[in-house]
Amino acid sequence: MGSAAGVEKAAAARIGLTLDEYRKRVNAGEKWCGGCKTWHDRGEFAVDRSRYDGLTAACRNHRSRRSQQLYQPRPRPEKGRRFVPARDGDARQARGRVNYLVDAGLIPDPNELPCVDCGHVYTPEQRRHEYDHHLGYAPEHHEDVEPVCTTCHHAREAERRAA
Ligand SMILES: [Zn+2]
Ligand SMILES: [Zn+2]
Known part of the structure; x- marks a missing residue:
């Protein structure tokens, strides 16, 4: 053979x-x-x-x-910990992560917080508040957000595009 x-x-x-x-x-x-x-x-x-x-x-x-x-069964992550590692530059994943933290009650709804840029306080008749990934979408910053009103959020995005 x-x-x-x-x-x-x-x-x-x-x-x-x-x-x-x-x-x-x-x-x-x-x-x-x-x-x-x-x-x-x-x-x-x-x-x-x-x-x-x-x-x-x-x-x-x-x-x-x-x-x-x-x-061997893998230990379950603690409540609020992630199953999937954060991917660099993945804006969708980072937003999903923050939505999850809000839904799970781990961070406040952004409407409950004043806009950090203009101090606007949300009421149902007025513009909403959103979380802005002010440090970008690197894996270590997926949970770093600031609450801003939609007007200021748009202004920030325009500024970043221009930079
Ligand atoms: Zn052997
Ligand atoms: Zn604002």
């Missing part, structure tokens, strides 16, 4: 052995573990007929350790 020899040669090269050195260990009943990066007895590997030597690439121990890690 030429292909098996090719696989052995590649496997030997990957771990820095000559084909002869590699075969010596294989003939002694050992197999290189791709998980632990060391040699074990062939008996420590599970059967996998799709592999060239009929055994899994990593030993049973390594595979069960690995699956324990994979199946």
Whole structure:
């Protein structure tokens, strides 16, 4: 089987052995573990007929350790903490984040706060207030906002566009 020899040669090269050195260990009943990066007895590997030597690439121990890690339930973030990391420059995500904080009652509705630029106080007959990402949309600033009235918000945006 030429292909098996090719696989052995590649496997030997990957771990820095000559084909002869590699075969010596294989003939002694050992197999290189791709998980632990060391040699074990062939008996420590599970059967996998799709592999060239009929055994899994990593030993049973390594595979069960690995699956324990994979199946460990991740701790839930505390209330108000994020599931998804903040993406740099993602204005939509940053606005969604702030809307979430308002909906969850973690920060006040911007209508409850005076406009930081003109001092305008919201009433239902008058212009609304919004949160402005005054420091931009870098990940660390997704929650940095100031309440402003829509008039001042537009003025700020025009100013930023001109800058
Ligand atoms: Zn192993
Ligand atoms: Zn204002």
